Amino acid sequence: MKVNSPLQVYKYLPQTNCGECGETTCMAFASRLIDRSMKLEDCPPLLTDEFKEKYMELESLLAPEIREVIIGTGEHAKAIGGDDVLYRHQLTFFNPTKFAYDVGDTMPEAELVERVNKIQNFRKFYVGNFLNLDMVAVRCVSGDASKFAVAVKKVSETTELPLILCSFDPAVLKAGLEAVKDKNPLIYAATGDNWGDVAELALEYKVPVVLFSPDLDKLRSLAVTFIEMGIKDLVLDPGTYPQGNQLKGTFDRFIQIRRAGIKEGQKEIAFPLMAVPMNTYLVYDEPVTASYWETVLASVFTVRYGDIMILHSLEPYALLPEVHIRDTIYTDPRTPVKVEPGVFEVGAPAKDSPVIVTTNFALTYYTVESDLSSNKIDCYIAAVDTDGIGVEAAVAGGQLTAARIKETFDKAGFDFAEKTSHGALILPGLSARLQGDVEDVTGLKVLIGPPDSGRIPGWMEKSWPPKAK
Amino acid sequence: MTKKIKLSELGSLFGDLDVKALEGVKIEGDVELDLGQVGLNPQMAYALGHETTQIALHLMNISRILGYPVDRMPGSSTTATAPKRLSRLIDSKFSVGRIEEWKNPIQEVVLGATSSDGGTRKSTITLGGENALPYYFDSPMPHRNHITMDVFDMPISMAKAVKSNYEDVMESPAEWAKKVVRDFGADMVTIHLISTDPNIKDTSPAEAAKTVEEVLQAVDVPIVIGGSGNPEKDPEVLEKAAEVAEGERCLLASASLNLDYARIAEAAKKYNHVVLSWTQLEINAQKELNRKLMKQCGVARENIVMDPTTAALGYGLDYAYTNMERIRLAGLSGDQELNFPMSSGTTNAWGARESWMVSSPLKEDSDWGPREYRGPIWEIVTGLTLSLAGNDLFMMMHPTAVQVLKEITRTLYGSKENEHVDISNWVSAVV
Numbered sequence A: 001m002k003v004n005s006p007l008q009v010y011k012y013l014p015q016t017n018c019g020e021c022g023e024t025t026c027m028a029f030a031s032r033l034i035d036r037s038m039k040l041e042d043c044p045p046l047l048t049d050e051f052k053e054k055y056m057e058l059e060s061l062l063a064p065e066i067r068e069v070i071i072g073t074g075e076h077a078k079a080i081g082g083d084d085v086l087y088r089h090q091l092t093f094f095n096p097t098k099f100a101y102d103v104g105d106t107m108p109e110a111e112l113v114e115r116v117n118k119i120q121n122f123r124k125f126y127v128g129n130f131l132n133l134d135m136v137a138v139r140c141v142s143g144d145a146s147k148f149a150v151a152v153k154k155v156s157e158t159t160e161l162p163l164i165l166c167s168f169d170p171a172v173l174k175a176g177l178e179a180v181k182d183k184n185p186l187i188y189a190a191t192g193d194n195w196g197d198v199a200e201l202a203l204e205y206k207v208p209v210v211l212f213s214p215d216l217d218k219l220r221s222l223a224v225t226f227i228e229m230g231i232k233d234l235v236l237d238p239g240t241y242p243q244g245n246q247l248k249g250t251f252d253r254f255i256q257i258r259r260a261g262i263k264e265g266q267k268e269i270a271f272p273l274m275a276v277p278m279n280t281y282l283v284y285d286e287p288v289t290a291s292y293w294e295t296v297l298a299s300v301f302t303v304r305y306g307d308i309m310i311l312h313s314l315e316p317y318a319l320l321p322e323v324h325i326r327d328t329i330y331t332d333p334r335t336p337v338k339v340e341p342g343v344f345e346v347g348a349p350a351k352d353s354p355v356i357v358t359t360n361f362a363l364t365y366y367t368v369e370s371d372l373s374s375n376k377i378d379c380y381i382a383a384v385d386t387d388g389i390g391v392e393a394a395v396a397g398g399q400l401t402a403a404r405i406k407e408t409f410d411k412a413g414f415d416f417a418e419k420t421s422h423g424a425l426i427l428p429g430l431s432a433r434l435q436g437d438v439e440d441v442t443g444l445k446v447l448i449g450p451p452d453s454g455r456i457p458g459w460m461e462k463s464w465p466p467k468a469k
Numbered sequence B: 001m002t003k004k005i006k007l008s009e010l011g012s013l014f015g016d017l018d019v020k021a022l023e024g025v026k027i028e029g030d031v032e033l034d035l036g037q038v039g040l041n042p043q044m045a046y047a048l049g050h051e052t053t054q055i056a057l058h059l060m061n062i063s064r065i066l067g068y069p070v071d072r073m074p075g076s077s078t079t080a081t082a083p084k085r086l087s088r089l090i091d092s093k094f095s096v097g098r099i100e101e102w103k104n105p106i107q108e109v110v111l112g113a114t115s116s117d118g119g120t121r122k123s124t125i126t127l128g129g130e131n132a133l134p135y136y137f138d139s140p141m142p143h144r145n146h147i148t149m150d151v152f153d154m155p156i157s158m159a160k161a162v163k164s165n166y167e168d169v170m171e172s173p174a175e176w177a178k179k180v181v182r183d184f185g186a187d188m189v190t191i192h193l194i195s196t197d198p199n200i201k202d203t204s205p206a207e208a209a210k211t212v213e214e215v216l217q218a219v220d221v222p223i224v225i226g227g228s229g230n231p232e233k234d235p236e237v238l239e240k241a242a243e244v245a246e247g248e249r250c251l252l253a254s255a256s257l258n259l260d261y262a263r264i265a266e267a268a269k270k271y272n273h274v275v276l277s278w279t280q281l282e283i284n285a286q287k288e289l290n291r292k293l294m295k296q297c298g299v300a301r302e303n304i305v306m307d308p309t310t311a312a313l314g315y316g317l318d319y320a321y322t323n324m325e326r327i328r329l330a331g332l333s334g335d336q337e338l339n340f341p342m343s344s345g346t347t348n349a350w351g352a353r354e355s356w357m358v359s360s361p362l363k364e365d366s367d368w369g370p371r372e373y374r375g376p377i378w379e380i381v382t383g384l385t386l387s388l389a390g391n392d393l394f395m396m397m398h399p400t401a402v403q404v405l406k407e408i409t410r411t412l413y414g415s416k417e418n419e420h421v422d423i424s425n426w427v428s429a430v431v
């Protein structure tokens, strides 16, 4: 964005401090715009005719350096790009990298449907949410436009995930577009050879389009030309080479393009970047090796500026690290991830149900909570206010203490004598050293659970209910 | 009349006409405007001067004619233009500058000493020396990344996928060390003296020092000497180990703020070793410890490596990554207390349940697949991510992870030639 202080933004706001946005002052709202935690649309007065001009000026001042491009429609649409910084600690990165997995138009129908279902059904629980995959890339392997159209149609009937239509043949792309006219797919790709026809398609169907060229002069020429023709929803693929010096060249290009866009404000090249890690399959025959290297490339370009990727392997050992490295890079470093402290019920706890103590660090809490609920263990969980710090660090740092544990139950009005028949609580294995203190302060029986909450079910078979006092 | 003017001069041109409304118009860069060609003459400008939006509109039209992207200028939404068709690509050249702020190189640190330098190692390893973020085109890295593999002075519990590689050598640190160098291509060996922990075996420092001697005899690569992590015991253990390894330029792991770091610094100075300055995910603590090692303990700059702590993928890697990236950027930009090479306990990746558990404890999760493949890639991605943040030395455990991390870091470093691969038709490849 072109502004960096709330004061610069404040000038354009109504300055009435009416509070409709939920902030008490316009200045406060201005800082929320700067850190991108609120949008212009959250200030109703600004949307009136009176402020139309200011609104439009602000909109342009606040627009992210890297253009945001939308793929798909409605609630299934996915945004890519939209970043303002080169390093996540300078603000945060926006719009996590979108992972598209490929299907080929030569696949037998049943196989194709099965693969699409695998893509859309994948999920991995993490910090209160499921990590998912985002898109399906349909590749024209057959070279046959009508075959391609059939495959595209089948995929779109099977899933609501946004699509990428892949072919260098404009006639093939057109057939595909006809099959999913209103779904705003991303088309791949315009090159130095086919750009004129592909541009026509982008204009006619009003869809975002990928420009492909490992030669950056050519890539920039394509972008400038498309912009000139009024096509703004562009994605750049500077070519992902699978190994050696060619791969190093790819790495260089990602850094160069993003630096040009963000640091130097070169609008002509400030678009989302696409990586194609599945190109490892061009050089490695052995599937585990190809998959491993694909994940390695996906990780490199998740860290360094890839906004959207086309991948192949659906092996869990590829998907799990991929979704996690993306979460790592795109988690907002400004906000500690914590949950409200308190005592919560899992399932329908009865008097003989266990009482579990943990911290209010979101990663810890949700991990423990889901381990318990997924295994159908009825119980109480006490999320102790550790300022959002996990078990081990909170014991080391003094936020998980006997006093705070007692306070959590007291504040919640949780009376062990009334709610339980056993008068016991379970501490995390990694906080074993608090056992004596907690016994002294609460007067309860204190059990030490396993180090990892995933092991609670097994542990309970042996150690629950507690032996009578 | 043809007069060339720059857009940045437009403001002053219209300034005479008292056009307040220009405040909202912003066009960047020194685009040259040929007023004659577009037919915008002073009279016209004057006429426009009365109408804010009109000026904005005209400026946009001008810039559009010049091929300047105008979608982000105010008012553009009100002007829908019919798309243009072009028959030729508009020629454009790409160029981008280097980062001027990176003026302060990372300190070079040599580990190991050969006979000519008073040691017995066959070769040495140099870390650091960078002038840019790792693998960046601004300035090539002078030294590649290195990997040191973990060896323990007693059998320990470890993930099954890791253990299967070491079952035959677990009882002998010397054999273990040989194996990682000979079979797994380790650049260095880390001997962890964990049995010295009073809560484990309470092995005496003298006894532990013997293990260090054995390892030094078993292999001729530089070594890292690690304590047990017990803050009371570590100083005396490392002191004794440093003594028997005199002159070898080992990396002593670690000095930290919660133990008597001065004693470890002293041992390093006295017996010619390098200190690993270890803090836990906090940039200011890292600065503080480095400063104390230099100013208070007199450790020379070329004898310091940092370990800012590694958290596993999915278990805090976001903290570890950003901490390292910030440290490296600060170092490159001139912070003399942070421009040291970095080391990562990449083995921590095996602490994440995704790396070692047979299957997900959650029924709602998709299948996690075989852990034999999950574990190594967890270690790879953890290390690789930190390598991009600036980490130089990796402490690792799984042979496959070591091999892959080596390959990718050397590729990005620029020392991997490859046969030319044609990707121009990847779309139709049969996979």
Ligand code: B12
Binding pocket: A356, A357, A358, A359, A361, A363, A364, A367, A368, A388, A389, A390, A391, A392, A393, A394, A395, A396, A397, A398, A399, A426, A427, A428, A429, A430, A448, A449, A450, A451, A452, A453, A454, A456, B280, B281, B282, B285, B310, B311, B312, B315, B316, B319, B348, B351, B353
């Ligand atoms: C990320 C991290 C941090 C982050 C913390 C972020 C946060 N919000 O918590 C930051 C950078 C802030 C940090 C700071 C510190 N850290 Co720290 N940190 C880590 C790290 C890398 C990962 C911890 C983590 O997030 N684990 C994941 C969560 C989900 O695990 P968890 O909370 O333990 O929950 C699991 C189990 O406990 C169990 N569980 C949880 N609840 C329950 C309940 C029951 C009943 C049962 C049975 C089980 C159970 O199951 C959960 C899932 O597996 C670890 C090293 C490692 N282990 O890899 C060090 C580590 C925890 N930190 C450590 C230290 C010393 C510190 C500091 C004191 C350092 C310092 N001097 O500044 C500070 C303390 C800060 C504070 N308390 O204010 C030490 C602790 C050493 C010790 N054993 O005493 C560790 C182990 C590193 C080390 N090897 O030295 N740290």
Ligand code: SF4
Binding pocket: A013, A014, A015, A016, A017, A018, A019, A020, A021, A022, A023, A024, A025, A026, A027, A029, A030, A042, A043, A044, A045, A046
């Ligand atoms: S709604 Fe708009 S005018 Fe009202 S306080 Fe918020 S920013 Fe100011």
